Amino acid sequence: MKYRAEIDGLRALAVVPVxxxxxxxxxxSGxxxxxxxxxxISGYLITTIxxxxxENKQFSIVNFYERRARRILPALFFVMLVCIPFAWMWMLPxxxxxxxxxxxxxxxFASNILFWRESGYFDAAAEEKPLLHTWSLAVEEQYYxxxxxxxxxAWRFGKNRVFWMIVVMAAVSLLLSEWGWRNKATANFYLAPTRAWELFSGSIAAFIVQKQGVQRNNLLALVGLAAIIFSIFFYDETTPFPSVYALVPVIGVVMLVLYAEKATFAAKLLSMRGIVGIGLISYSAYLWHQPLFAFARIESVSEPSLLLMAILAVSSLFLAYLSWRYIxxxxxxxxxxxxxKILVYSSFGLLLFASFGFVGNKQEGFALQRYDRDYLIKTDINFLRSKRYPKLGNLNLSPTWALxxxxxxxxxxxAFSKMLxxxxxxALVLTxxxxxPSLNLWRHDMDYKMRCHDNYLGAIDKIKDASIQHVLISARYALYINSTRFDNTIGGIEKGRSKEVIYDLIDYKDTLRAADERAxxxxxxxxxxVVKLVDEGINVYILESIPEFGWNVSEQLSASLPTNIPRxxxxxxxxxxxxLYRRFxxxxxxTLLSTDGFFCNEIECISTVDGIPLFYDSNHLSNFGADSLLDYFESNLMKNINE
Known part of the structure; x- marks a missing residue:
């Protein structure tokens, strides 16, 4: 295959914005x-090869996979290996x-499936996953x-028919992604069936180039380049992705592949030496950047400064050059x-990392190997966090309560289950x-829109069907009304890409609405x-806001740092x-259940008692913290629990 410098330039245009x-x-933002x-690019290059x-009767599936292993695995293994000691030192169990x-x-090659099951791509917690970015490698490997x-x-049917088969598969995948972002947004983002059309688009371009060569068209090449740049600066986390919106950058790339002949302005721009240099190291740069950012966030009390992140971004390019050059x-x-040797190294590496990961998972993050038992009981989320159940209390009885x-x-x-x-x-769990707790609110930087609506709409139906009499509601109302991450005023700001976490009405398109109007x-x-629940004849109990702390209480304890915040x-x-509370x-x-006096005195809000955390992160009660409310629940809910 003839080398095209502008393709390496495209790689640079891809990796730097990421x-x-x-x-x-x-x-x-995009x-x-x-x-x-x-x-x-991957679809184009692989299909061309x-x-x-x-056509040259040189195809060998073994040779193909060997080339993929040479291209992908050595640098990936090295980055994974470097991550392990830092994870061992800095990560909680x-x-x-x-x-x-x-x-x-x-x-x-299934990390996209894992991360789909764990969380959304734009979650704050996701940003502390050093290998989150490997989801895209998994999609490519599944394609390979x-x-x-x-x-x-399919080649036996003729090249022309194969081309149209790919076109049809791309169209089906695109339509599936359109359905997916509306109904299964996280799966739509991570999984190969809804991403395949992007790879197929590169394959389609490969067939066209193979037939007629790269054409020279300055206008179309510049339009393609502009489409990519537009999406980088004008898209954001609220843009449904992948979907028809992704056609803008995807078609932009296809136009460059088809029309950016080396004499065009776009090709000359992308072929500049510095841009091509970044493109050559783009794979390693992509591998390095997420671990650097994730470990920086893990080690920081609040979101790291943009200056630090800029330094780490530049460092990812430096490390990328070293791993490109020497690995x-x-x-x-x-x-x-x-x-x-490639076969031996690849097999050994895959077995080594899979084995280490399997043991680490089974041993709860090597908890006992890295911490003593008393410390774990006080700080480890695996002990502190409540498990999730579909039903609470006496499971043999019909529920009369819902959480x-x-x-x-x-x-x-x-804690609630103990009392029941x-x-x-x-009680039913409807969380x-x-x-x-609403039918029409959603978080702009997450893919929760339909999931939230469906849960709370379904909750009303389940409450009706089960003849529920009482509902206990607990929600982070302070976040929803303020729509900003919490700043504790003494150095702790809740982690996340932006301080703004805007909640708004599902059908409201203008995200720049004034804060007081939105609130x-x-x-x-x-x-x-809540009125809808009451109209169904339900007795509703609402737990008022518990404190937020701005920093992870367990992480602060593990580093022997202060955990309390000013009242x-x-x-x-x-x-x-x-x-809101007055209207409730x-x-x-x-009935409003006030938490005033439980966690805050006149001076400060308390996050621990006798060294045991009342909260397992920056705002969620630990089991110990929830248990501290049991007596209060007993005195305020007992008369109704016994109904």
């Missing part, structure tokens, strides 16, 4: 489309357990496994490392993490849902909730 997006530079650019091999799982998933087999089997290049040389809300309600499950069991009652609309929506910071945070209290059959 790095800057993950670093938190809001200017590059930088995640760099991954889509990579997919199209396969067509040439098949629950983080190390998740990291161990990701080592197994990467080794099986299946596409060559399809191509060699990628030698292993891609057949004479330096023979086929037998409803977001992850704050989840943190109450074990004691009174021989049961959904990250979702305000009022959100308040109306939260009240409306004034809490008071300022919940001041905006007073109108004025609704018939609604």
């Amino acid at each position: 790095i800057l997006f993950h670093a938190g530079f809001e200017l590059f 930088g995640f489309v760099g991954v889509d650019v990579f997919f199209v 396969l067509i040439e091999d098949i 629950n983080q190390m357990k998740d990291f161990s799982q990701s080592l197994v998933a990467v080794s099986l 496994v299946l596409f060559p087999i399809f191509l060699i089997l 990628e290049t030698p292993f891609r040389n057949n004479r330096g490392v023979g086929s037998a 409803l809300g977001d992850s704050h309600a989840d943190s109450l499950q074990e 069991t004691q009174h021989n009652k049961s 959904e993490a990250g979702c305000p 009022h609309a959100i308040e109306n929506e939260l009240v409306s849902y 004034s910071a809490f008071d300022e945070r919940v001041e905006s909730l007073q109108s 209290s004025n609704i018939h059959n609604v």
Whole structure:
């Protein structure tokens, strides 16, 4: 295959925005489309190689996979190996357990499936996963496994028919992604069936170039380049992805592949020496940037500064050059490392990382190997966090109660279950993490829109069907009304790409609506849902806001740092909730459960008792913290629990 310098320039255009997006530079709000650019490039290059091999009767599936192993695995293995000691030193057991799982998933080329099951791509927690970015490698590897087999089997029908088969498959995949972002947004983002059309787009371009060569068209090439740049700066986390919106950068890449002949302005721009240089090291740069950013976030009390992230972004390019020069290049040389050695090294590496990850997962993140037992009981999320159950209390009885809300309600499950069991009652669990108790509120930087709506709509039906009499609601109302991450005023700001976490109405398109107007609309929506429950004859109990701390309490304890925060910071945070609480209290059959005095005195809000955390992260009650509310629940709910 003839070398095209502009393709390496495209790689640079893909990797730099991805790095800057993950670093938190809001200017590059659509930088995640760099991954889509990579997919199209991969589809184009692989299909070109396969067509040439098949037509020259040189195709060998073994040789193809060997080339892929040479290209992908050495640098990947090296980055994974470097991550392990830092994970061992800096990660809490629950983080190390998740990291161990990701080592197994990467080794099986299934990390996209793992991360789909764990969280959304734009979650704050996802940003502390050193191997999160390998989801895209998994998608490509799954394509590499299946596409060559399809191509060699379908070739008997003729090249023209194969081309149209790919066009049809691309169209089906695109339509599936359109359905997916509306119904299964996280799966749509991570999984190969809804990403395949982007790779197929590169394959389609390969067939066209193979037939008619690269055309010279300055205008179309510049339009393609502009389409990619537009999506980088004008898309953001609220843009449904992948979907028809992804056609903009994808078609942009296809136009450059087809029309950016080396004499065009776009090709000359992309072929500039510095840009091509970044393109050559782009794979290693992509591998390095996420671990650097993730470990920086793990080690920081709050979101790292943009200056630090900029330094780490530049460092990822420096490390990329070293790994490209001393790892990628030698292993891609057949004479330096023979086929037998590649097979041995690849098999050994995959087995090594999978085994280490399997053991780490089974041993709860090597908890006992890295910490003493007493320390773990006080700080480890695996011990502190409530498990999630579909039903609480006496499971043999029909439920008369329901626990409803977001992850704050989840943190109450074990404590609430104890009380129900004691009174021989049961409750349904109708919670959904990250979702305000409402039918029409959603978080703009996450893919929760339909999941939130479906959960709370379904909750009303389940409450009706089960003849539920009482509902306990716990939710992070302070986040929903304020729509900003919490700043504790003494150095702790809740982690995340942006301080802004805007919640708004599902059908409201203008995200720049004034904050007070948005807060009022959100308040109306939260009240409306409680009214719907009361209209069904339900007695509703609402737990008022518990403190947020701005920093992870367990991480602060593990580093022997302060964990408490000023009472004034809490008071300022919940001041905006007073109108909401007044409206709740004025609704018939609604009882407010105040937490004032439990976690805060006149001076500060307390996060530990006798060294044991009341919270397992920055805002969720630990089992110990939830248990501290049991007596209060008993005195305020007992008369109704016994009904």
